[in-house]
C-alpha cells in the first residue's frame with residue numbers, strides 16, 4: 001500500500017516531456033522553415049531581448065508534438081508486459097485530500113459495492129452470468145469519462161484560443177479503448193433488457209455529473225476514474241485467476257473458449273488465442289487507464305501530457321507486427 005502513489009506510465013524510460021511551455025505569445029505560430037529566416041534571432045547566439053527565444057530543442061519538440069500519427073492506436077501487449085501488468089492488480093492510490101476521499105467514497109461506497117450486490121458478483125467462485133452483464137455495464141460506463149474530459153478540453157482549447165498540452169488524444173484513445181472492450185464483450189455475451197436499462201441509466205445519470213465536475217474540478221474526475229480502474233483491475237484479475245483455476249465455475253465455462261476474431265484483430269493475438277488471453281489484454285489496458293488517470297489527477301491542467309509519445313510508439317509497434325505477419329504469410333523474408 002502506497003500513500004499518494006506516484007503511478008508510472010507504461011514505459012517510463014521512454015517518456016519525455018514533449019510540451020515546452022514557452023513564454024512568447026507568438027509561440028506555436030511559427031510554421032515557416034528556419035532556412036527562410038537566415039537572420040532570425042533564433043539563429044543568433046544572442047539572447048532574445050524579450051527573453052522569448054525558444055531553443056532549437058523546443059522547436060523540434062513543437063514539431064514532434066504536432067505529429068498526430070497513430071494517436072488512436074491501442075497498445076499491443078507483449079507477453080512480458082502482460083505478466084508485469086498482472087502483478088500490479090493490487091496497486092492503488094490512498095486518498096489523503098478531501099476531494100480524493102470524496103472521489104473514493106463515491107466510487108467504492110456509492111457505486112462499486114452496490115454494483116457488486118446488484119450484479120450478484122462474489123469474489124469467490126463468481127458465476128459466469130454475474131460476470132457477463134457486469135462486464136457489459138462496466139465497459140459501457142467506462143467509455144464515458146475519457147470522452148467527456150476530451151470533449152471539455154477540446155472546447156476549452158477552441159474557446160480560449162490556447163493549446164491543450166496533449167491530453168485530448170490520450171483521453172480519446174482511452175474512450176475508444178473502452179468502447180472496444182465493450183464491443184469485444186458483446187461478441188461473447190448477450191445484453192438482455194435489464195442490462196440495456198442499466199447501461200442507459202448509467203449513461204444518463206453519470207454523464208452530466210462527470211461533465212459538471214470536470215468544469216469545476218477536473219482532478220476529481222481523473223481521480224474518480226483512477227479508482228474506477230482500480231476496481232476494474234481487481235475484478236479482471238479475479239476473473240482471470242478463476243478461469244485458470246480448475247474446479248471453478250468460470251474455469252468450466254470459459255477456460256476453453258477461443259478468443260473472438262475482433263479481439264485477435266485489435267490486440268494482434270495469435271490464431272489459437274483463448275478468451276482468457278483477451279481478458280488479460282483488457283485487464284492490462286485497465287492498468288494503463290488507472291495509471292494515466294491517477295497521473296492526470298496529480299498534474300495541473302496545463303502541464304504537458306507525459307504519455308503523448310506512447311501513441312506514436314504504439315502505432316509503430318502495431319504497424320511492425322502487421323507488416324511482419326503480412327510478410328511471413330506471403331513468404332517474404334524480412
Ligand SMILES: [Fe+2]
Pocket residue numbers: 139142177178181232282286
Ligand atoms: Fe475497459
Ligand SMILES: [Fe+2]
Pocket residue numbers: 142178229232285286289290
Ligand atoms: Fe478502463
